[in-house]
Amino acid sequence: MxxxxxxxxxxxxxxxxxQETPLSDNREALAFVDSLRKGQVDTVVFLTGVGAKTLAESVAGECSITELVQLLDRCTVIVRGPKPAAVLKSWGVRIDGRAAEPNTWEELLPELERLDAVQDRCVAVQEYGVPNDVFYDAIAQRGGRVMPVPVYRWSxxxxxxxxxxxxxxxxxxxxxxxxxxxxxxxxxxxxxxxxxxxxxxxxxxxxxxxxxxxxxxxxxxxxxxxxxxxxxxxxxxxxxxxxxxxxxxxxxxxxxxxxxxx
Missing domain, CATH: 3.40.50.10090 (Rossmann fold)
Structure with a gap:
């Protein structure tokens, strides 16, 4: 800058x-992987590139990047902006939807609806720093079930x-x-x-x-x-x-x- x-x-x-501080406790990230394996997640929303990387690193001992990509390919995958898109592309993940500019959670909602990825669906959201309760409420109002996946916090x-x-x-x-x-x-x-x-x-x-x-x-x-x-x-x-x-x-x-x- x-x-x-x-x-x-x-x-x-x-x-x-x-600064971004990875969470020392990765139980929720591992629970997310377990839910993916059981077929309990329908939609995955990636909000940040660093969050996607941190998620993969936090579960690396239990889930290889190859398996993670295979699990994500069973779901509808949506990204908020170009940074998570670049990370997922580097892994070979199929991206089904992207939020339009200015790349806020509000632009994610039309994509979720367009892809029929919210009503009666379990929507996992990779959090960035803090929970976005307004976004979660909007998903719930559209009939979705939110699974927050925190991987780091702002400090x-x-x-x-x-x-x-x-x-x-x-x-x-x-x-x-x-x-x-x-x-x-x-x-x-x-x-x-x-x-x-x-x-x-x-x-x-x-x-x-x-x-x-x-x-x-x-x-x-x-x-x-x-x-x-x-x-x-x-x-x-x-x-x-x-x-x-x-x-x-x-x-x-x-x-x-x-x-x-x-």
Whole structure:
């Protein structure tokens, strides 16, 4: 991201705000494999690429990748975006459906219905970080039975000092633009700001910045926290987020042309 920001004329400060931590207890992943073997799973939804990889690694002692692919081929397989699709393709898994952009859980629902993969079906969902209860409720409302498959969780970075400094710099008015690429980033920022006794000050300072969000999920989290979102690109990718936000920031700082000026 830093290179993208520099390329578009910005001065980046990139701070890690979370890390993926595999679950030490893989009982639910093994239970998922057992259910696949028994033919009890009809549909499998992969939400993230790292989650797909972590799932395979967590069951590797009990289920080879070859067997896992064979088991998945008995099911309807749906992916949320290009990253899980790339992982499954590398394994040779058949992919039956893909969510349209912006690749949120809401775009998964039409695919589930189109493929007749939800009503009276057991739908296994590879979780990413935290359970998505709203998505699970939507599946249940359509007659599906949800089997959550947690494989990792989001946690704070081991070293939070850069994050703490970023929060202090925001409060000090150092930044013109704040970019968010994940809903959970905000949760961690607010938690650390609260620990520093700076959450209210951070919120006030963030309100004076131009805020860019990579997509609807991050936007929803920001708005739920009472923060204004100025830019959300049509395509939920890093490049459009950086480009569109910096262009907007430049347009806001450029003095208006005087009448008749050429």
């Amino acid at each position: 830093a290179d993208l920001i520099i390329r578009h004329g910005g001065r980046p400060t990139v701070v890690a705000s979370m 704070l970075p081991e070293d939070t000092r850069p994050m703490e400094q970023g929060i202090r710099d925001t409060v000090a008015g150092v930044f013109d633009v704040l970019l968010f690429t994940s809903a959970h980033q905000l949760a961690n920022v607010l938690a650390v700001a609260e620990r520093l006794g700076l959450q209210d000050a951070w919120r006030q300072s963030a309100a004076s910045c131009l805020v860019g969000s990579v997509g609807p999920t991050a936007t929803s989290a920001l708005q739920s926290a009472g923060l204004r979102v100025d830019i959300e690109p049509a395509h939920p990718k890093m490049g459009p987020l950086v480009r569109e936000t910096i262009l907007e920031a430049i347009s806001r700082t450029r003095p208006p042309s005087s009448p008749g000026a050429r």
